[in-house]
Amino acid sequence: MTYTSPMPVTDGHFYAGSSLELIDLTMAYGDIDVLREVSLTVAPGTTTCIIGPSGSGKSTLLRGVNRLHEPKSGDVRLAGESVLTQKPDAVRKRIGLVFQHFNLFPDHTAEQNVALALRNVKGLSKAESMRVARERLDEVGLAERADHRPRDLSGGQQQRVAIARALAMEPEVMLFDEATSALDPELVKGVLNLMAGLAQRGMTMLVVTHEMGFARKVADQVVFMDEGRVVESGKPGDLFDRPQSPRLQRFLSEVL
């Protein structure tokens, strides 16, 4: 059985991913620190997967990177520049975020979902935004469903629309927050293949995932987090085959 990607690599679309650095990033909800002095570096065009049990601060970390939740201290650097000294909207334009529950706009068609921010954030004309939206939908294999509303699409298709929506903004970094956790099992692979394709074509990606197979095959670096800290990180082979910390050993024994 062959698993295929909806994206033919021959279409020549390559991405220019930027570097992403987290330096002693600490984030809090109220008085409680949920992320404590996390540092990690994602080199341009590479993929870092973050794994860890629930409550380890993985999703919070992603929300700190594009400042959907303001960091308490530390720094996030996109292409070497701190995002904390820039306008949040300007930073977010350069960073794509894909959510666990897709968060598509239910009263917009797939095409309109992709085109909305092109029009209202990037300032493209209506025709131009539609054209780009079609192109991006084509790229994720959904050109024929451009006129469908989210409720008429499967979870896998919805998530691919969400990825197209993020890609349309031409981000330098893509963040994935458990992008396949809400999908029916048979549709997971299609979305993961799409993500793998992005990685292969030069996108810088920070991926929170429970798909250990994906992390092992696609990631350049895997980070294991627990209780708001990075416990262990390294190449996927090292991490999965020779876990050092008892916490990671325990975690892997539970999920694999």
Added chain:
Amino acid sequence: MDWLDNIITTFFDFDAMLQVLPQLFAVGLVNTLVISIWATVIGIVLGMVIAIMGISPSRWLRIPARIYTDIFRGLPAILTILLIGQGFARFSQQVFGPSPYPLGILALSLIASAYMGEIFRAGIQSVDRGQLEACRALGMSYGKAMRLVVVPQGVRRVLPALVNQFIAIVKDSSLVYFLGLLVSERELFRVGQDAAVLTGNLSPLVAAGLFYLAITVPLTHLVNYFDNRFRTGRRKATPPKSGLDEVEEQNPTPMLTYGENS
């Protein structure tokens, strides 16, 4: 069957009804609709402002919205109408002339906006937080995200409640007669009431009542119909479709090997 005749002549005197019918149509119905529609339109605009203020991150917008809502929702309609209608009569006279309509409509709008503000707020807040997050993550400002994505979804959900509010306004519009109306300014209630007093028979008032029901009952049922449709969703049942078909569908050239083939 004396009592039955009594009831019929008191409430259902056909001739008395027929006599007042032209006035109910030409004067009463028109004026009731004019007052109600104006009050609804202004109430919607004010209500939306109050709702947006009410969910604002800034307390300096939230607190005034809260107070406004508490006051105009908490007072009897007749009291608000009299206070506004008489209190600002001199001012209104200079701007709009002698008609009590502008102030009557304003008072009804203020009352309606307090309710509508709450309706809008509930609708907007019922929209999943992920919608706003998705917009913000794309670089959209808070204002644009609300205007383009969140508010339209919220409003759609509360359309039935808004129609109910229009029905309430139609009924409350009868209270404007307290401000004193010229013959040509009378709305449904006042037309019926005048005729009833004149003839010593309640049938014209019953006829006016039938006009109110003719407006409100179909609307109520229309709302229920749409409400049901929204609730059950507009999807028709489709035959079961295997998720595997979709997997088949996305099989162009084999390429990526995240999967089993390593």
